[in-house]
Each structure stands twice: as structure tokens, then as C-alpha cells.
Amino acid sequence: MSEHIRASDSAGYVALDHYLRGIDTGKSPMAENTPAGDGEWGVLKVSAVQEGWFRSSENKVIRDAAHIQPRFEVRPGDLIMTRANTEALVGLACIADAPPPRLMLSDKTLRLVVDKDVADPVFVALALLCPATRNQVRAVATGTSAGMKNISQRQIRGLRVPRASLEQQRKIVAVHAAFERRIGALEKILGKLEVTEKALCAEALNRSQEAGWRTSALSEVATVAAGVTLGSEPVGDGTVELPYLRVANVLDGRIDTADVKTVRILRSQYERYALREGDLLLTEGGDLDKLGRGAVWDGRIDECLHQNHVFRLRCGNRMLSEFLALYTSSAQGRAYFQRVGKQTTNLASINSSQVKRMPVPVPPIAEQESLLVPIRATRRRAQAVESQIAKLRTVQRGACEDLLAGRVTTPRP
Numbered sequence: 292m293s294e295h296i297r298a299s300d301s302a303g304y305v306a307l308d309h310y311l312r313g314i315d316t317g318k319s320p321m322a323e324n325t326p327a328g329d330g331e332w333g334v335l336k337v338s339a340v341q342e343g344w345f346r347s348s349e350n351k352v353i354r355d356a357a358h359i360q361p362r363f364e365v366r367p368g369d370l371i372m373t374r375a376n377t378e379a380l381v382g383l384a385c386i387a388d389a390p391p392p393r394l395m396l397s398d399k400t401l402r403l404v405v406d407k408d409v410a411d412p413v414f415v416a417l418a419l420l421c422p423a424t425r426n427q428v429r430a431v432a433t434g435t436s437a438g439m440k441n442i443s444q445r446q447i448r449g450l451r452v453p454r455a456s457l458e459q460q461r462k463i464v465a466v467h468a469a470f471e472r473r474i475g476a477l478e479k480i481l482g483k484l485e486v487t488e489k490a491l492c493a494e495a496l497n498r499s500q501e502a503g504w505r506t507s508a509l510s511e512v513a514t515v516a517a518g519v520t521l522g523s524e525p526v527g528d529g530t531v532e533l534p535y536l537r538v539a540n541v542l543d544g545r546i547d548t549a550d551v552k553t554v555r556i557l558r559s560q561y562e563r564y565a566l567r568e569g570d571l572l573l574t575e576g577g578d579l580d581k582l583g584r585g586a587v588w589d590g591r592i593d594e595c596l597h598q599n600h601v602f603r604l605r606c607g608n609r610m611l612s613e614f615l616a617l618y619t620s621s622a623q624g625r626a627y628f629q630r631v632g633k634q635t636t637n638l639a640s641i642n643s644s645q646v647k648r649m650p651v652p653v654p655p656i657a658e659q660e661s662l663l664v665p666i667r668a669t670r671r672r673a674q675a676v677e678s679q680i681a682k683l684r685t686v687q688r689g690a691c692e693d694l695l696a697g698r699v700t701t702p703r704p
Contacts, residue, residue: 307403307419308448310410314403316374316444317396320358322351324578332359332393335400337373337380343420345371345387350394363395370403370412371396372419374442379550381440382428382447384419386412401444414460417467418452421695427451453695463694470687477680484673488666492617495662499652510647512610513571517643518597519564524555531558535596536588541572543584544620548591556596564596571604571612572597573619576640583619583628583641587612602646610651614659617666618651 319334326348327333333350340346353359365371365387372384376399384403396402405412418424427450432440455463498504509515519535532555540547556564566572568590573583585602588595597603606612618624627649632639654662 303454304451305454306448307415307450307452309454310405310415310452311448312404312406314401314444314447315363315396317363317398317400317402318358318360319398320353320360320395321355322353322358325352326350327352327393330393332395334395335365335371335397337376337397337399340371340373340383340385340400342383343385343416345385345390347387347390347394353395360395364392365390365394365396365402368412370405370416372401372403372447373399374401375399375439377438378429378432378434378440381432382419382425382442384416386416401447403447409457411457411460411464413464413467414455415452417463417691418695419450421453421692423696424450424452453697463691466694467687467691470683470690474680474683474687477676477683481673481676481680484669484676488669488673491666491669492621495614495617495666496621496623496652498658498662499654502654502658504652504654504658506650507609507653508647509604509615509649509651512651512653513604513606513612513615515643515647516563516603516605517575517599518601518603519554519556519560520599521554525557526555529558530555531561533561533594533596534592535564535598536566536572536601537598538574538577538600541574541585541601543581543586545586546572546588546591551592551595554596554598561594561596566590566595566597566603567605569606569612571606571616571619573602573604573646575600575602575642576638579629579632579634579639582632582639583624583646585616585619587616602643604646609653609656611656611659611663613663613667614654615651619649624649 317335322334327350332353334353336349336351338346339349367387367389369387369390370384371387373381375381376383403415405415428442429440431446432442434440524530532553534551535554536546536548537552540551566588568588570588571585572588573585574581576582577584604612604615606615628641628645629639631645631648632641
């Protein structure tokens with residue numbers, strides 16, 4: 292592969308409209324907040340469009356056949372863009388590589404119809420993700436009272452993107468694809484490690500039935516606390532502004548601190564809401580199948596709090612938080628949360644009393660430690676692979692940005 296690929300001989304830019312034949316807008320019919328199953332139609336959520344990749348599972352099932360409009364179906368290779376989202380995510384674009392059938396565009400997702408005589412859709416997607424374009428999107432997007440941002444079709448068509456011949460575009464796409472193959476191989480390894488971890492976790496919990504370990508209410512082995520309530524914040528002397536974790540930060544098996552907000556509290560309330568390394572965090576509400584999702588806090592942020600919609604479980608000397616997390620995230624644990632959870636039209640929730648009453652197996656501490664040894668080893672291997680993937684993504688992003696900007700370096704993956 293050439294070491295001197297340039298996105299443009301003159302480092303020029305053109306309006307995005309130069310590369311398009313048109314823009315299709317979808318519809319948002321009445322739908323249930325659960326993904327479509329086999330043979331069912333679904334409508335895309337804006338969360339289906341990620342930074343450079345397509346998450347087809349982010350959709351809502353359409354029950355009423357009258358609302359199904361096949362002309363809005365997402366097709367393989369479509370370039371999809373969000374029209375409305377938060378400031379950080381509005382205008383994101385990705386290629387729908389292999390979407391399942393019967394997925395419709397919503398009115399907040401657009402299909403950019405690329406003129407393939409002058410542009411490669413993957414090149415256009417890369418151009419839309421580069422920092423210069425993202426900055427343009429943030430500059431022109433308009434806000435709403437709900438904190439959402441919108442970008443119009445006219446503004447999208449006017450975005451300035453790198454000018455490149457079709458041959459140059461294909462060379463840039465080839466560099467991107469080379470990284471994707473290497474990353475894909477690592478993701479397959481990561482997938483196998485995740486399967487191994489799940490099997491080890493299931494085996495550990497099965498031992499509780501075989502060994503006849505005592506079962507106790509969760510409140511007997513851990514304290515359960517709700518976090519700080521947002522709203523009227525104190526001011527003046529004796530207050531402090533600190534980061535806090537909200538439901539969006541607490542995922543299934545991991546804590547995401549990419550976007551952490553802050554809240555002001557009385558310094559005297561700090562211990563009441565503070566997190567310690569080893570605390571297990573569980574979410575109070577969400578979709579029924581996501582109730583009680585959570586992870587163990589690793590203390591990566593000093594003086595961090597948690598919101599009232601996130602329960603903090605702090606184990607005593609009879610239970611390791613990692614072992615408790617195995618149970619709360621297991622099929623048995625999830626079944627308990629779904630059984631006691633309160634279901635409303637769109638959401639479900641659990642309260643602290645229900646969490647405290649949850650029956651949990653309590654093996655001896657030495658047995659918990661022994662069962663966690665292979666699980667921890669597998670997680671360390673998975674973290675190492677995740678680190679490799681993250682590094683490759685960083686290099687890939689830098690290489691593509693250099694090429695799109697007309698610089699000459701083309702690092703290999």
C-alpha cells in the first residue's frame with residue numbers, strides 16, 4: 292500500500308451535497324420499547340447509530356401492521372445519520388453493514404443516499420466522523436428545551452468535507468478496512484473470553500446448590516443505600532461540588548465514566564453518598580430486562596458520589612462484592628428483580644426494600660475467593676484485549692484523520 296496517500300491534491304473541501312444523490316427521512320410510528328424479534332418490524336432508536344458502527348439491536352418493535360412502511364427499511368450498506376440527539380451525539384453517522392430485515396428509519400434518523408459515481412459511502416462516513424466535521428455539526432445544530440440538538444437537511448448538505456477522487460477515497464477506505472480486520476480478530480477473541488467468563492460464573496453459582504450453602508437476605512450481608520437526589524442544590528459555605536454516577540454510567544458488568552456529571556452537596560453529607568472501592572452499584576429502574584444491572588466500583592475517581600436512582604451495596608465481612616455481583620447479574624438474580632419490579636407503561640423499577648429482601652447464597656469467604664480466581668484471570672485477559680482494541684482504534688482514528696486532512700502518514704495496523 293502506498294505510503295503517500297493524500298485525501299486531496301489541493302487539500303480542498305466540498306459541500307457534502309457534492310457526494311449525495313438525496314436524503315431519506317423515516318417515520319416514527321407507535322412502537323413498544325422492546326426490540327423486534329424474528330419476523331417482526333422495528334423502528335430505529337437514535338442509539339442505533341454509534342461512532343462509526345451500527346447497533347441494530349437498538350430498535351423498538353412495531354405491533355400495528357398499519358404503521359409499517361417498507362420504503363423506509365434499512366438496507367445493507369446504507370449510510371445512516373442521526374438528525375436529533377444530544378449535543379455530543381447529534382449528526383453521528385455510520386454504515387449499516389449487515390442490518391437484519393424489517394428495520395425502519397425513524398424520523399430522527401436519515402439515510403444519506405451517496406452518489407457512487409463520485410463517492411464511496413464508507414469514505415463519506417469517515418469524513419462525517421472526523422473532528423473538523425463534528426465541530427461543524429456542533430456549531431450549526433439548534434437546541435431544544437429538553438437538551439436535545441437538531442440538524443436540518445440543509446445544514447447537513449452544507450457541511451464541508453474533504454474533496455478526494457474516487458481512487459483516493461478507496462485507498463483511504465482500504466487503510467480503514469485493514470484496521471477493522473485486525474480489530475475484528477481481537478473482538479472475536481474478546482467474545483470467546485466473555486463466553487468463558489459467563490460459563491465460569493454459572494459454574495460458581497451452581498456450586499451453591501450442590502454444596503447447600505446457606506441463603507440469606509441481602510440486607511444480612513450488605514448495606515443498601517440510595518444516593519443524592521438531584522434538584523435543589525445547596526449553596527454557600529460548607530458545600531462542595533463533586534462528580535456523581537447516574538444510571539447512564541452503570542452498565543451491565545462495567546462502569547462507564549466517559550461522561551460524568553457533578554452535583555453540589557453539603558460537605559457534611561459526603562459520607563452518606565460517597566462511593567468506596569469495592570461498592571456494588573445497581574440501577575433502580577429502566578427496561579424490565581435491565582432492572583438491577585450493575586458492576587463493582589473500582590475507585591477510579593476520587594471523592595465520587597452516586598445518584599438516588601443507583602443503589603450502593605456495601606458488603607460486610609461475610610460477602611465479597613465481586614461474588615455478590617455474580618449473583619445479582621445471574622439468571623436467578625435477574626428473575627428476582629423482574630418478579631418484584633414495578634412495571635409502568637415504558638419503564639420498570641425496584642425499591643431498596645426489595646433489594647434488601649433479595650435471597651442470596653452465602654458460601655464461606657474462602658470458597659468465594661477460590662471460585663473467583665479463574666473468573667478474575669479471565670477478566671484480566673479480557674481487559675488486556677480491550678486495551679489492545681482501544682489502542683488500535685486510536686491509531687486508526689489518527690491515521691484516517693491524517694489521510695482525510697491531506698497529510699501523508701499512513702500507519703499500518
